[in-house]
Amino acid sequence: MLHQEIAAKGYRGHYQRVKMALASLRRGLPINTPREQPPSPRHVAGWITAAPARRGLHATEQLQRLLERCPELNRTHDLVRQFTAMLDARDAAQLLVV
Known part of the structure; x- marks a missing residue:
């Protein structure tokens, strides 16, 4: 739903990006905080x-x-x-x- 709304306003990103950003917000984490990937x-x-x-x-x-x-x-x-x-x-x- 949110992805459709912002896509209508010009957002070209993928649905998954929106989903991940919302998951971070729901956990109380800022969206722009880069998370370090664990080493392989x-x-x-x-x-x-x-x-x-x-x-x-x-x-x-x-x-x-x-x-x-x-x-x-x-x-x-x-x-x-x-x-x-x-x-x-x-x-x-x-x-x-x-």
């Missing part, structure tokens, strides 16, 4: 496996927020960093520890 699993895996020096500031901040909120992911990150350090040092002795 592929991005997160890339951030975890990349050397910290090779990550950008934005990626580092996003990863830090994720690690603070997810203890399992934080543990995974720690293990990957330890494994990377072993590879860099060419020291497989820790792999033999049971």
Whole structure:
């Protein structure tokens, strides 16, 4: 209904845009507030496996927020960093520890 009214006044946007804007208003959120999309699993895996020096500031901040909120992911990150350090040092002795 609203979409039809504003389309009659010249709005060329899609019905779905109007629906999403109204959903935000109903929840008490401002329409113009951009919401950050969650990172894809592929991005997160890339951030975890990349050397910290090779990550950008934005990626580092996003990863830090994720690690603070997810203890399992934080543990995974720690293990990957330890494994990377072993590879860099060419020291497989820790792999033999049971």
